[in-house]
Amino acid sequence: MKKLALHWKIIIGMVLGIIWALVSSSLGWSSFTIDWIDPFGTIFINLLKLIAVPLVLFSIISGVANIGDPKSLGRMGGKTLGVYLLTTVFAIGLGLTLVNIIKPGKLIDEQSRIDNRISYEIWASEQGYQVKDGINYLQDPNFFERAQEISKLTKSELKDAAVSDKLQTAETRKKVSPLQPLVDIVPDNFFYSLSNNGLMLQIIFFAVFFGVCLLFIPDQKSQPVLTLVDGINEVFLKMVDLVMQAAPFFVFALLAGVVSKMAGDDVGKVIEIFKGLSWYSLTVLGGLLMMIFVVYPLILKTFVKKIPYSGFFKSMSPAQTLAFSTSSSAATLPVTMECVEHNLGVDKKISSFVLPIGATVNMDGTSLYQAIAVVFLAQMHMIDLTVGQQLIVVLTATLASIGSAAVPSAGLVMLIIVLDSVGLNPAWIAIIFPVDRILDMFRTVVNVTGDATVCSIIADGENMLNYQEPDDPTKTFDLDS
Template identity: 60%
Template sequence: MNISKITSWPLHWKILSGMLLGIVYAIASVQLGWSRFTSDFIAPFGTIFMNLLKLIAVPLVLFSIISGIAGLGSPESLGRLGLKTLSIYLGTTIVAVSLGLLLVNLLKPGKSNDSELILENRIRYELWKSSTGAEDLDEICQICKPENQEVVERVRAATATFSSEEAIESKIEKAKQTQSRGPLSFLVDMVPDNIFTSLNDSKLMIQVIFFGIFFGISLLYVSIERQAVLISFFQATTDVFLKMVDFVMQASPFFVFALMAATISQIAGDDVSKMLPVFASLGLYSITIVFGLVLMAFVIYPLVIHYLAPGIRYTDFLKAISPAQLLAFSSSSSAATLPVTIECMEENMKVDKKYTAFVLPIGATVNMDGTSLYQAVAVVFLAQLHGVDLNFVQQLTIVLTATLASIGAAAVPSAGLIMLIIVLNSVGLNPAWIAIILPIDRILDMCRTVVNVTGDAMVCTLVAKSEEYNHSISNEKGR
């Protein structure tokens, strides 16, 4: 193949090629027992890539938010933009959770034809419930029936010798700490006591956003002369960080290759048989989630854009943000993908910086459409698997809890597992059940991060289109 033709490919095709080569290499390395080599000499480049993106992401968010707010020109414009942005994000999250519940109730991925398996899982749930004092979700009691006592003892013995993985225990502990805090703790978390500490930790992105908004609003109230100096500085600094993104993305196909190779090799180790559940993805459960994510990305989002942003072809929109989508898939991090998402929206979709700088960083923090859909499916699936039928009120609790939990979720890989534990606790189910879906969570995490990033870009497009329409109406009235 002609090398010059490959180098002339669009960036998204290069990234996709790197991703596919990473998968092929991972399969070969598993079969040949090269996992140690991959861990020592391939995986570090994936880590370097993530570190570079995180290095750029936090200061880029800070400077772009400040320059974006300054570009709005007035506090009134900021208030309208903020209300519009948060309302759309909240609406799409509720739609995503509701879609997940609809699919999991229709397809019933947790229902099994194996009556003995269902009985054992149900007894396992009832034993956990009786030992923890958890709320009764129904009036069924299989452990009370004499004919089930042999199964009860067998399950009890198996449970006594079972020890939870350390990773699961740590996630449960984090979820408990989150739930034990007051209802307004998320407001406390938003306000930093030291901005330099917040800049040093990508998980504190919400504090950086708060500081950027606060600084930007304050900037609107100083003299025009002082504004001009600072605005010029922040815009120039933002341009420099975007140029850094350009440099990093030139090498992204190789970095993505390293990320994919390391991720799959880590899951499989040196056992080829472990590759099967990775790609099979727990059967109907994973199909249900992926089907829901596809509906969000290719049915619901196009309909929203068609009716709320007429004139924009969804195929053009997808082509414009495809580099961000591919990076989101390989990194599983909305925060790490943020610099690329901003660049795609500004360079390819031609969205003004004052909108991308405000809407996208907030979306990377509060908008988790893919993750929220996954939580709804996972909770009901785990309940079905253990013979628990959740009623309408309990499923409504899932909608509310998943929506609120998504607001405070970190935009980092597997943050959805922490949110899932919180949702399981909210409806009285065993949080340790995440061990069942943990083996294939990484692959599903990659898929739902794509939807998260697509949702961010879609909302940014809607807000920009709406603001431009408002400006055109205002100009016509002023004539």
């Protein structure tokens, strides 16, 4: 029997998990699923959370430090990083605009969202988080009975949770400095930041600061540190790989558990869950397609007149196809470089500098998806994120994209970081997991297309672009090699 690819195994695991949840709900076995199957899904989430923080830390240090000598980067280096970060912020802004206009999380029935909201408030109380919008359903006695059914907590425990949250809300509303968010980014104890949820921005700040400082010390002293950092980073990437090898089994448990928890013994709620998920998928897909076919061509046309719309896509089609099938911009990098050099006419000096940096720091598709996912999950749990909280999503998603590994499903690990940054439950990634692999394929196409766009802009600015219309771009190299 031919060995199935991992993504097909994951899809089979997702389908079987959903089928099991439907069967168990219809037969009244939801409690069995929650008690005996769902814990393996929790283990999966814990493993991802275990890997996420050190992966971001060492990936960002490695990515920043491997840029090279800052004195030799000059104009081209600054321009490259600037354009990459600009497209990332634009992608996140587009995602936030779409999700706030379409509101996919609010298209689920009201009772399911109330149940989700109660679960969120109980979780926030247990974890010591402040409820984001200051509204507390646990303070309303009308919801105590439903809260007890959801959480199995006693009425007095629920009252304590409501009072605790009320005290926290009152404390945070005391007058603080307008620059307090900036102060909060800079840690006074890095090890404390490592061991506490919600302090990811402090870890990212430390990683960027550490990486930049490595650039300013002599090579003979920085190289051993870089070698160590790169080696540790490879270990954590291997951890992701091993965890993802077992993902089909974990995903079965994850989906079975999360659907059973949200639906209980009412099969009708499962339909509502996936109705909301379909709107979420369409929102993400719409944003990704706009980036590929509208945003990047417009940016390219603004700065590079000589590459036509059809010529760009004809030149990049082999790399885009491979990116779609592998969901890995790192695996696609050799083909991307070949397409950019031979089909778009970019000088190798430019492509060998710009594209590897892009594979590390340019994750426009991942950033757009993370922005939509966070707001969708908040909407699904009746949480109205403020403009300030959504700006934190923009900042965290932008910085986390630097440390997002260019491998399949790495964006899912980074989403845990973004959810943590705004005090939302990282376990909610289970809700969007069923469609993640398919959307991941489109996200990778966005990332690769963005790399090629920025590379062409930099090359044209340095007078190192010699574009000629390709007859058959697939003949320039062997796609199977």
